[in-house]
Amino acid sequence: MKPGGIIIAGLRGRLLSAGLVRLTMGDDGVAEGQFVSGGNYMPARQEAAQRHLILPDLDSGTERLSSVGASALADNAALVLADSVAPAFQWTRGSIDGQPSTDAYIDQDSGSFVVVTDRPDGSAVIREGGPDLMWRRVEQIVTSWREAGCPSIEAFRVRATRCGHTIVVPK
Structure with a gap:
């Protein structure tokens, strides 16, 4: 061009x-x-997300608090940014054993994952595992976006x- x-x-x-x-x-x-x-x-058609995600062992990984929960990604601007720093993540939502609904972000290729349970105060409990802890990059970019006034x-x-x-x- x-x-x-x-x-x-x-x-x-x-x-x-x-x-x-x-x-x-x-x-x-x-x-x-x-x-x-x-x-x-x-x-x-070839852009369609993989339909059958294999959920990780939810007892593996490390649990911690995060200032960025799944609800932060409800805004398309934040979602675009999250996609740019964690492009292999795919998303699913579900509930296990009657527990509150959780969001899972999974990279099938690397085995990395994060399970996010939002809390009423806007924070979240996350459990992440695998070789690439991508949620840290999501936290960083969403925090920068918030600091810029969303x-x-x-x-x-x-x-x-x-x-x-x-x-x-x-x-």
Whole structure:
């Protein structure tokens, strides 16, 4: 594509985040721009999430408190950011033995997981395990987003190269 060319593309993650971006190609082959909406194009069949998730052993891993619960990801802007730092996570929700509903985020390839039980005060009890503790990255990006005043997705900048893309939250 020539410098100055416009790209309109949908960014979608496995956590079901969505955003439409408008990028302008630079002289250096890097396209930059921002989200124009939280909507997206209809997903293609091959983009469908894996239907059969294998739940981890819920007694494995380490339990701790977190300031970021699953409810924080109800905002599409936070969800897009979480998807950008933990792109292999897939999400499911359920209840075990009549307990309160929990959210599970699972990376089937690495075996990493986090089970999140929100608390009434907005915090959460999490149990995470596997080789990649991705929830820490989710906590960090959601905290940065909150500190920036919870901007809408249209305030995010996007930088795309041949190797991938980066989403930048305004300060």
